[in-house]
Amino acid sequence: MSASAGSAATPAPLLTDALVIGAGPIGLWQAFQLGLLGLSCHIVDALPQAGGQCTALYPDKPIYDIPGLPVCTGAELIERLLTQVAPLAPQFHLGLEIDTLRVRDDGGFEVHASPVHGAGLASVHWHARSVFIAAGVGAFQPRRLKLPGAEALEGRQLHHHASEAPSLRHQHAVVLGGDDRALAWAIDLAQGIAAGRADAPASVTLLHRRDVYTAEPTRIEQLTALVQAGAMQCRVGQPAALQQDASGRLTGLVITNVEGQPDTLVAEALCVSLGLSPRLGPVSDWGLALDRKLLQVDTARFETSIAGVYAVGDIVSYPGKKKLIVSGFHEATLAAHAALDRLWPETPHPLQYTSSSALLQQRLCRPERDGR
């Protein structure tokens, strides 16, 4: 592999046999299969943690159709897959989104990723010998508040993550959302008021489009207690417009209340927690054959229309495809074998079994017969 293409302005590229895009269950299994076959592997995901939808959307929901696991939650499945892949030591790059993918003259790929939230992370640049797209329905990003002027306030008076928000000391805060994450954020701020903390906001309002929250019962109890203690209020309505002063500073949020009438909330800080929304993103710009926003692959190699770029899981389309985790596991397995054959075409690769191959057991850091 050549490492000559790095420009002076960017750091030296990372070299890897395989770059996996997406750290959901299928991306993790892709990394496991690649590692088992002896290929070095990096994994990138836009979310700040591994797990994809399983962790971000339904960590507590039971899943019943993973073979051999009569019941497990999304979070438990990811924990199990992380344990399984750990001995193969893939390198994780979280909170990054791929922006460019370019075919190199040597048949490999130049790939570049930028941080999703701009918070402290550096861009990363790879020379990857093969690429595996396991991006599910796309890169998950916080759902934006779609109001004129909102974008300009981002990072100043509009925040998408509690961890990124600066102190809201003495400010009138409005939290938008009705799920566990939104409630946790509002509760955390209101607890500051209730405890008389110095960095507490001046007020906290939770705004949701209806008066039912999709959150843990204990969370809702906490919320109710804080409202009764006068530490926060809850409002039902839809955000309609931003109210700003002459200098552009946010002063209020106009909402449409349940009666369909406009109403105004004092607002100096907007804490937006409207859930995550997938974005196919730059994958659609790489020149890969698409069929209704899905990547077309063959069922022998799970290769896209670009040789050396494989795609697996919910993002792919082929005759008979079902968007099930059990299918993604199979697709990733065959894609890993296909990549091995492409990267070392001269070597035969007879199928080996983890139950009998000393080589595979060594890669898994399992001394032979340790399970007896």
Place this chain on the structure above:
Amino acid sequence: MSASAGSAATPAPLLTDALVIGAGPIGLWQAFQLGLLGLSCHIVDALPQAGGQCTALYPDKPIYDIPGLPVCTGAELIERLLTQVAPLAPQFHLGLEIDTLRVRDDGGFEVHASPVHGAGLASVHWHARSVFIAAGVGAFQPRRLKLPGAEALEGRQLHHHASEAPSLRHQHAVVLGGDDRALAWAIDLAQGIAAGRADAPASVTLLHRRDVYTAEPTRIEQLTALVQAGAMQCRVGQPAALQQDASGRLTGLVITNVEGQPDTLVAEALCVSLGLSPRLGPVSDWGLALDRKLLQVDTARFETSIAGVYAVGDIVSYPGKKKLIVSGFHEATLAAHAALDRLWPETPHPLQYTSSSALLQQRLCRPERDGR
């Protein structure tokens, strides 16, 4: 469905949406997916217990590449799959081998199975609306002793299962084999001698082709102790010929010893435990398209050359096929969906998820949200 084809001599046929041939890991998962989709299901296997190779050949060997199970033994995997399929209540028929499969005029199948060992079980006859072949490398059967005259002694002086063997009281017994099962059989007989039991054989000889046994260390210790106590002997060699008297009664076993010389063991009972050997068997007579003894299937429906007969797991061939359990799980999943579409072509079957579908959760006997 019509039930008119049963002849007077045979019992009424069993009616089922799906008949799964093979109760290994893929057959069990096939039954799970069928049950999840609301199809009734019967499973047949030649072995006396579920699990296929996992149970019969490597129950204690660790497997590392089942997604979400960083390590599990063959026996554990089967136990997990049995637990998972239990709420869907497929009907098991063990110790039976399919001998005929015939397409019916109504598009279903007439299937007939006979007991493998002739021991007490009755034949079974189905009218199945669809058939799933998950037979792995074939039906497992005890490996036979291939010597002239051996077959004629079966059931009288030659036995393949301890459970089938009559009392060997006062007889000179030779146990053939070197695995756990063979040793357990020899030990059991020799313990009778050591304890002076009335039904004990006159002598016990363990014959194996080499002086190393593939058995649990504790088993080998027991064997050594019994040899030292004079309750049995071990010999190394290959069986070469049977010695019979004028009436055809077995009196001895001629062996070729380690020096390549003939030698004779007194033998009135042969206990043959030479392991299991797969036999593709009648599957090859059903007119299904074969490619080097493998069933050819498409990768969208995993259907064989006969509509309504699906095949999954190690017995199938398609471009890219790898004989891995993880692939069989996917194949069985798509085959179940294909059968549903074929059996109810007029009804749309949108994909449902076990994590969110009340219907699927009801079929699994899981009240909604019980995993929280």
